[in-house]
Amino acid sequence: MGGNTPSRRIRADAERSTARILEAAETVLAEDANASLERIADAAGLARATVHRRFASRTALLDALAEQLSRRYLLGLAEARVETAPPLIALHRLTEIVFDLKLSHRFAVQLSAAITPAVLDGLDLLFARLRDTGAITAVDPAWCRRVYLALLHEVHDLPADSTTLASSATGDETEAKVDLLVRTALGALGGSHDATTALSLT
Amino acid sequence: MGGNTPSRRIRADAERSTARILEAAETVLAEDANASLERIADAAGLARATVHRRFASRTALLDALAEQLSRRYLLGLAEARVETAPPLIALHRLTEIVFDLKLSHRFAVQLSAAITPAVLDGLDLLFARLRDTGAITAVDPAWCRRVYLALLHEVHDLPADSTTLASSATGDETEAKVDLLVRTALGALGGSHDATTALSLT
DNA sequence: CATAACTGAAACACCACTGCCTCATTTCGT
DNA sequence: ACGAAATGAGGCAGTGGTGTTTCAGTTATG
Numbered sequence: 001m002g003g004n005t006p007s008r009r010i011r012a013d014a015e016r017s018t019a020r021i022l023e024a025a026e027t028v029l030a031e032d033a034n035a036s037l038e039r040i041a042d043a044a045g046l047a048r049a050t051v052h053r054r055f056a057s058r059t060a061l062l063d064a065l066a067e068q069l070s071r072r073y074l075l076g077l078a079e080a081r082v083e084t085a086p087p088l089i090a091l092h093r094l095t096e097i098v099f100d101l102k103l104s105h106r107f108a109v110q111l112s113a114a115i116t117p118a119v120l121d122g123l124d125l126l127f128a129r130l131r132d133t134g135a136i137t138a139v140d141p142a143w144c145r146r147v148y149l150a151l152l153h154e155v156h157d158l159p160a161d162s163t164t165l166a167s168s169a170t171g172d173e174t175e176a177k178v179d180l181l182v183r184t185a186l187g188a189l190g191g192s193h194d195a196t197t198a199l200s201l202t
Numbered sequence: 203m204g205g206n207t208p209s210r211r212i213r214a215d216a217e218r219s220t221a222r223i224l225e226a227a228e229t230v231l232a233e234d235a236n237a238s239l240e241r242i243a244d245a246a247g248l249a250r251a252t253v254h255r256r257f258a259s260r261t262a263l264l265d266a267l268a269e270q271l272s273r274r275y276l277l278g279l280a281e282a283r284v285e286t287a288p289p290l291i292a293l294h295r296l297t298e299i300v301f302d303l304k305l306s307h308r309f310a311v312q313l314s315a316a317i318t319p320a321v322l323d324g325l326d327l328l329f330a331r332l333r334d335t336g337a338i339t340a341v342d343p344a345w346c347r348r349v350y351l352a353l354l355h356e357v358h359d360l361p362a363d364s365t366t367l368a369s370s371a372t373g374d375e376t377e378a379k380v381d382l383l384v385r386t387a388l389g390a391l392g393g394s395h396d397a398t399t400a401l402s403l404t
Numbered sequence: 405c406a407t408a409a410c411t412g413a414a415a416c417a418c419c420a421c422t423g424c425c426t427c428a429t430t431t432c433g434t
Numbered sequence: 435a436c437g438a439a440a441t442g443a444g445g446c447a448g449t450g451g452t453g454t455t456t457c458a459g460t461t462a463t464g
Contacts, residue, residue, distance in 0.1 A: 011432060013440055034236070036421060047442045052423065140366040147386065150352045164342040184349065188390035213409055213462055238451060249412045254453065 018054045020044045025065060030106035037061075066113035069105050073114065076101065077122035087129040091185075094126065095152070095178045102156045120145070127189075137190030148185050155181040220256045222246045227267060232308035239263075268315035271307050275316065278303065279324035289331040293387075296328065297354070297380045304358050322347070329391075339392030350387050357383040 024044035028035045037058060041048040055061040080094035124141035127148075131139060138144050155177050158165065165176045226246035230237045239260060243250040257263040282296035304311050326343035329350075333341060340346050357379050360367065367378045 009433085009439090011439055013432060017440080037423095038421080048422095049424090049443080050441060053440080056423095058422075138366065140364055143360070143364060143366040146356045146360075147353065150356045151349065151390065154348045154352045158345070158348075162342060162345060164340065164345040183392075184390045187392060188353065188386045190385075190389060211409080211463085215410055215462060219410085239453095240451080250452095251413080251454090252411060255410080258453090260452075 066111040069114040070116045073119045082122050082126045087133055095181055135191050147188050151185050228309055267310045268313040271310040271316040272318045275321045284324050284328045297383055337393050349390050353387050
């Protein structure tokens with residue numbers, strides 16, 4: 001899938017267009033999931049025909065969007081060292097990373113196709129390790145995953161002036177959100193609040 | 203809004219059609235939020251033209267759906283005695299009620315228009331009272347609301363065979379879900395697990 | 405029963421979107 | 435600078451949904 005077919009060389013031009021379309025699609029679809037391809041083309045500064053040239057159909061574009069996000073998820077899981085790092089640290093790091101993804105992938109994130117089995121496995125592993133160390137008590141990894149992702153979504157589009165974010169007075173909004181999410185998720189999954197606050201010293 | 207305009211009497215006939223359309227709309231839209239009015243009409247056993255007669259536009263139909271649910275929400279808040287009952291009890295009762303609503307209003311539930319200011323106020327009051335009694339520590343009522351509703355959604359469409367639901371061996375699936383939600387929500391909002399399990403004795 | 409209201413069926417105009425095509429023009433790669 | 439590839443602009447057909455109208459037939463209600 002990742003190889004180049006030498007029979008038809010793909011010009012750097014076209015590849016830039018593809019990238020711009022994906023980016024524009026993400027932006028536009030975040031506001032209106034049913035936005036037309038024309039609106040996406042406009043946002044990308046390209047003609048509608050070009051969108052059709054790069055992506056055979058609307059579905060193909062959506063698939064590409066999901067696949068792109070899936071790859072970034074996997075990268076994030078690896079970057080957070082989900083398999084090796086102390087689970088609480090990994091959770092914190094992963095949350096930061098996924099938060100950045102959500103900023104630029106508000107729409108694609110809600111594509112179920114983006115959460116591939118591999119991504120799923122990574123998350124499940126993390127929660128299993130969290131439970132082994134006693135950070136949480138919930139046993140069902142699927143349940144943990146759902147709660148985490150649901151809360152992630154809520155924290156993400158929390159108004160910046162929310163009093164809830166004022167807890168960590170660092171002024172860094174993103175960090176405050178990450179802290180809030182980790183604390184909330186651990187609490188929801190039956191973690192003691194001691195273990196939760198212990199991480200705040202990181 | 204509730205009065206009848208005597209200038210044009212509304213036949214009982216028509217009112218039945220309206221009800222059937224709303225019911226069919228809920229059923230059909232639960233599966234496909236973008237379903238056409240024709241599919242709704244078919245499900246209702248009526249002609250498409252009739253749908254247009256009872257509801258001026260698609261938007262009008264959706265509004266009616268949201269308004270219907272909003273009214274039931276208010277009824278639920280009252281029935282749960284959110285203002286007077288011990289907050290933990292009220293939360294438990296309210297959760298049961300909203301769960302039933304979700305079963306029959308899978309679609310409308312995701313209409314933001316269904317959560318009117320009045321519904322909002324009721325929820326906020328409940329969470330304020332929960333905090334006063336120490337059941338939770340989160341202060342921002344808006345935050346509490348969001349977390350509660352998000353978790354509600356997750357618990358609701360949890361597969362019946364989930365190991366997470368096996369905790370209360372009563373065999374009653376709904377009750378198990380309600381327990382899980384209350385426990386999870388309180389934990390997420392910073393409640394001690396003591397207060398949470400104390401309710402299980404109800 | 406007589407009237408007014410309601411319904412089903414069918415047609416119609418309208419609109420938005422998709423997907424495809426062509427052709428002149430621009431841009432890239434070598 | 436040359437040829438291949440990509441693009442913009444525009445048109446065109448097909449699809450599917452919405453909203454309206456007409457008219458004949460049915461049903462409620464006083």
